Amino acid sequence: MKELYVEINGTGPDLVLLHGWGLNVRVWDGLVEELRDRYRMIAVDLPGHGQSAWSSGRGTPAEQAWLLHSTLTSVSNRYSLLGWSLGGQIALDLAAAMPGQIDRLVLVAATPRFAQSPDWPYGMPPAVITKLATQLRQDYRRTVSDFLELQVRGSIEGSGVLDQLRHALFVHGEAQPGALEAGLNTLATSDLRPTLSHVKAPTLVIAGRNDRITAPAASHALARALPDARYVEMRRAAHAPFLSHRGEFAALVDRFLRGADIQEGVVGSGSNFGEVAVVGAAAVGGAVIGGTARDRAASGRTVSNPAKGGGGAVARPAAKATPGRPAKKKRMKARARKKLKASSR
Numbered sequence: 001m002k003e004l005y006v007e008i009n010g011t012g013p014d015l016v017l018l019h020g021w022g023l024n025v026r027v028w029d030g031l032v033e034e035l036r037d038r039y040r041m042i043a044v045d046l047p048g049h050g051q052s053a054w055s056s057g058r059g060t061p062a063e064q065a066w067l068l069h070s071t072l073t074s075v076s077n078r079y080s081l082l083g084w085s086l087g088g089q090i091a092l093d094l095a096a097a098m099p100g101q102i103d104r105l106v107l108v109a110a111t112p113r114f115a116q117s118p119d120w121p122y123g124m125p126p127a128v129i130t131k132l133a134t135q136l137r138q139d140y141r142r143t144v145s146d147f148l149e150l151q152v153r154g155s156i157e158g159s160g161v162l163d164q165l166r167h168a169l170f171v172h173g174e175a176q177p178g179a180l181e182a183g184l185n186t187l188a189t190s191d192l193r194p195t196l197s198h199v200k201a202p203t204l205v206i207a208g209r210n211d212r213i214t215a216p217a218a219s220h221a222l223a224r225a226l227p228d229a230r231y232v233e234m235r236r237a238a239h240a241p242f243l244s245h246r247g248e249f250a251a252l253v254d255r256f257l258r259g260a261d262i263q264e265g266v267v268g269s270g271s272n273f274g275e276v277a278v279v280g281a282a283a284v285g286g287a288v289i290g291g292t293a294r295d296r297a298a299s300g301r302t303v304s305n306p307a308k309g310g311g312g313a314v315a316r317p318a319a320k321a322t323p324g325r326p327a328k329k330k331r332m333k334a335r336a337r338k339k340l341k342a343s344s345r
Helices: 025-035 061-073 086-097 126-138 140-152 158-172 177-189 193-198 216-225 246-257 293-299 325-344
Strands: 006-009 014-018 040-044 079-084 102-108 203-208 229-234 265-267 277-284 287-292
Touching: 014 025, 014 086, 025 040, 025 158, 025 246, 040 061, 061 086, 079 086, 086 102, 086 177, 086 193, 102 246, 126 140, 126 177, 140 158, 140 177, 193 216, 203 216, 203 246, 216 229, 229 246
Parallel strands: 014 040, 014 079, 079 102, 102 203, 203 229, 229 265
Antiparallel strands: 006 040, 277 287
């Protein structure tokens, strides 16, 4: 199989960019524009995505990581690595296998295990992944389209982010069906937790607070399991914070790559109105895989809290309305008038 398609822009230390399932290098255009004057940006199309060829024998993260390593050998001998979603899993695998080659690691909307299991409550139920795979075989374009829409739910500027994702496919090419199926199988079966102790590079894990695909709790658990990682969660961001919060995201990544101290916690402009993204209730072609507390409150559904181990479903009743100041003042005046009348008798 030939090397993967690569685009290189800018000057400075090397930063390799790995996109997510179904997308291609065009999703990085905004980030490249933000950072190209400080870094040599190396964007790679994963196998069977965009302009990279597909081979059925290159389906697992380890195989794709090795192919990526082979491709990068002719481009860079030492680099920092930024992986998003499925690209984050490949980045993890490469960082564990080649610790001496990677300076720093940035993982966006990433998880070491996508599927839920008894010892990993933060993932997607296996039955949902199976249903998604069936839909993919029946109508892969519709499934990818629904998946793109799910990525932006709960995000500020969601329609604009969705336009950018669709534009990437329109101008640079769709992923091949075989690559999509293999990628989904990787997400369903891969478990990188045993390799995390081998990741030696300082790592920044970034999550979108309203992410419907990768629960923030999964990314937080990933950061806790890595030897040298810090976790940052972005308000009003969903699965693609580098698009919805482009300037803030670029500044955060730049500070981390330059060795600045990154404080863990919640960052980002605006307020998310108390929504908490958890795995459970939004639909991709009929497959239930995400949602927010607000979504489920409107439908009468309960909310599973993965931050507490994903155990029970907790029903959250709607908050009672708080009286406004005008109504409160009227009541106070009425009480004062009553007291005045009583004292004058």
